[in-house]
Amino acid sequence: MVARVIPVDCFDLVIFGATGDLARRKILPGLYRRWKEGQIPEGAVIIGAARSEMNVDGYREMIRAALDEFLNPSERDPEVMQSFLAMLDYVAIDARGEGGWKALAGKMRGDMVRAFYLSVAPALFGDIAARLHEHGIANRASRIVVEKPFGNDLESARALNDVLAGHFHEDQIYRIDHYLGKETVQNLMAVRFANILFEPLWNAQFVDHVQITVAETVGVGGRGDYYDHSGAMRDMVQNHMMQLLCLIAMEPPHHFEPDAMRDEKLKVIRALDPLAPGDLVRGQYSGDGGDDYLLESGNPDSMTESFIAMKLQISNWRWKGTPFYLRTGKRLKSRVSEIAVTFKEPPHSIFGESNLWRENVLVIRLQPDEGMDLRVMIKEPGPGGMRLKDVALDMSFAEALGNDLDIPDAYERLIMDVIRGNQTLFMRGDEVEAAWAWVDPVIAAWEARGDRPEPYDPGSTGPEGALMLMHRDGRRWREIR
Numbered sequence: 289m290v291a292r293v294i295p296v297d298c299f300d301l302v303i304f305g306a307t308g309d310l311a312r313r314k315i316l317p318g319l320y321r322r323w324k325e326g327q328i329p330e331g332a333v334i335i336g337a338a339r340s341e342m343n344v345d346g347y348r349e350m351i352r353a354a355l356d357e358f359l360n361p362s363e364r365d366p367e368v369m370q371s372f373l374a375m376l377d378y379v380a381i382d383a384r385g386e387g388g389w390k391a392l393a394g395k396m397r398g399d400m401v402r403a404f405y406l407s408v409a410p411a412l413f414g415d416i417a418a419r420l421h422e423h424g425i426a427n428r429a430s431r432i433v434v435e436k437p438f439g440n441d442l443e444s445a446r447a448l449n450d451v452l453a454g455h456f457h458e459d460q461i462y463r464i465d466h467y468l469g470k471e472t473v474q475n476l477m478a479v480r481f482a483n484i485l486f487e488p489l490w491n492a493q494f495v496d497h498v499q500i501t502v503a504e505t506v507g508v509g510g511r512g513d514y515y516d517h518s519g520a521m522r523d524m525v526q527n528h529m530m531q532l533l534c535l536i537a538m539e540p541p542h543h544f545e546p547d548a549m550r551d552e553k554l555k556v557i558r559a560l561d562p563l564a565p566g567d568l569v570r571g572q573y574s575g576d577g578g579d580d581y582l583l584e585s586g587n588p589d590s591m592t593e594s595f596i597a598m599k600l601q602i603s604n605w606r607w608k609g610t611p612f613y614l615r616t617g618k619r620l621k622s623r624v625s626e627i628a629v630t631f632k633e634p635p636h637s638i639f640g641e642s643n644l645w646r647e648n649v650l651v652i653r654l655q656p657d658e659g660m661d662l663r664v665m666i667k668e669p670g671p672g673g674m675r676l677k678d679v680a681l682d683m684s685f686a687e688a689l690g691n692d693l694d695i696p697d698a699y700e701r702l703i704m705d706v707i708r709g710n711q712t713l714f715m716r717g718d719e720v721e722a723a724w725a726w727v728d729p730v731i732a733a734w735e736a737r738g739d740r741p742e743p744y745d746p747g748s749t750g751p752e753g754a755l756m757l758m759h760r761d762g763r764r765w766r767e768i769r
């Protein structure tokens with residue numbers, strides 16, 4: 289089955305930070321794929337902007353090399369690549385200087401969607417936003433896209449919101465959380481709100497607990513210095529994991545529409561109980577070889593966590609009493625992102641004690657191999673009486689929808705949403721602030737206590753304390769395979 293591609297309107301897209309890692313590895317390869325699929329119309333222009341002095345040919349060469357490096361061989365098509373590169377332009381601009389802005393203004397065309405993607409350090413957001421206005425480059429119809437990290441705490445997030453609000457209205461600001469662009473995440477919305485099956489069970493009466501896991505096998509690598517000022521709580525929980533939590537826990541919005549969705553997500557964050565110290569475990573990988581956090585971060589005294597596990601409670605009618613367990617970490621056994629909704633046992637087993645009940649679990653896999661499975665009990669086939677067995681009703685998107693289905697990468701989908709002017713999958717300013725308002729006191733409390741992260745072996749499932757967090761509640765984490 290081939291996905292139906294609806295072309296977007298013609299646009300001028302300016303990428304600030306166009307020579308950087310994110311632009312070369314994700315943004316431009318993503319745009320290439322959308323061009324190849326026919327979603328980007330002829331006449332669209334992508335303008336790279338960064339300080340490096342080079343002409344347009346130099347920039348096209350740089351991006352040709354990036355496409356060679358970051359696309360799969362099967363995606364490369366010399367003719368398509370040629371026409372894609374012809375769409376690129378380049379201006380040398382220092383966000384903090386005066387040169388280049390007039391040239392950029394001269395490249396903007398009248399009746400086009402105009403979007404500015406700020407793939408640069410957040411410290412530059414204010415300078416760029418201000419100059420776009422000073423030079424008449426941005427107008428009321430323009431859109432501005434900003435990357436994570438959106439602040440390091442509530443105060444800095446507020447400052448960024450204020451800076452952007454000084455030049456753009458909220459309906460023009462697209463704060464990217466690429467987790468929201470994943471196919472499965474949107475399918476979670478479809479499963480919850482397009483079927484009658486789950487919604488009646490989607491509450492504390494029937495759901496025993498929810499687990500959200502984002503496990504990585506990589507360490508901090510070359511990002512050690514950046515990561516050491518951040519840690520798992522800021523880097524993963526405050527944004528991606530809280531967004532996933534919101535999508536699982538939110539009430540049905542009246543419409544699949546940006547503000548309706550974001551209003552409901554905000555209510556979830558506001559209903560989170562403050563975290564009790566005993567409901568938190570922080571870890572740091574500690575190995576004999578090069579795979580040691582203290583070595584990789586370059587900070588031998590670091591107290592930063594590369595792993596975190598937490599038990600969260602949502603105080604509202606729907607969820608009171610159902611815990612949400614979150615865990616994320618680096619250098620773990622395998623790379624897995626999934627949400628598992630575990631339902632309660634039936635009140636009475638008619639099949640007797642020998643048929644131990646295993647829970648129904650709905651697993652939503654974000655990676656690898658996006659899909660869902662629902663574990664249900666069936667009779668074990670064959671003679672020997674009524675023996676029960678739990679099996680998975682498995683839906684791998686690739687299998688269910690055809691192996692040749694082209695599922696756009698999260699970045700591709702989100703950039704096309706910017707061009708369409710659809711903010712549904714982007715975070716609103718008040719959501720980001722509410723998430724920081726919950727996270728800040730948790731961090732302040734562990735800093736005040738001087739808590740050291742618990743060491744864990746690289747390649748393991750995390751520190752012992754994380755297992756205990758579950759065991760004491762008579763539960764266990766799903767296996768990280």
Ligand code: NAP
Nearest residue numbers: 305306307308309310338339340382383407408409435436
């Ligand atoms: P990077 O590789 O360091 O690239 C930074 C880019 O900004 C370069 O193109 C650089 O080009 C440009 N730049 C720096 N100072 C500038 C200035 N004064 N004026 C104009 N351009 C300037 O960083 P990155 O990894 O691409 O990340 C970009 C942003 O995305 C960061 O905020 C990062 O946190 C975020 N992010 C990155 C990733 C990722 O996977 N890389 C993932 C999520 C979020 P010149 O030196 O030529 O000016």
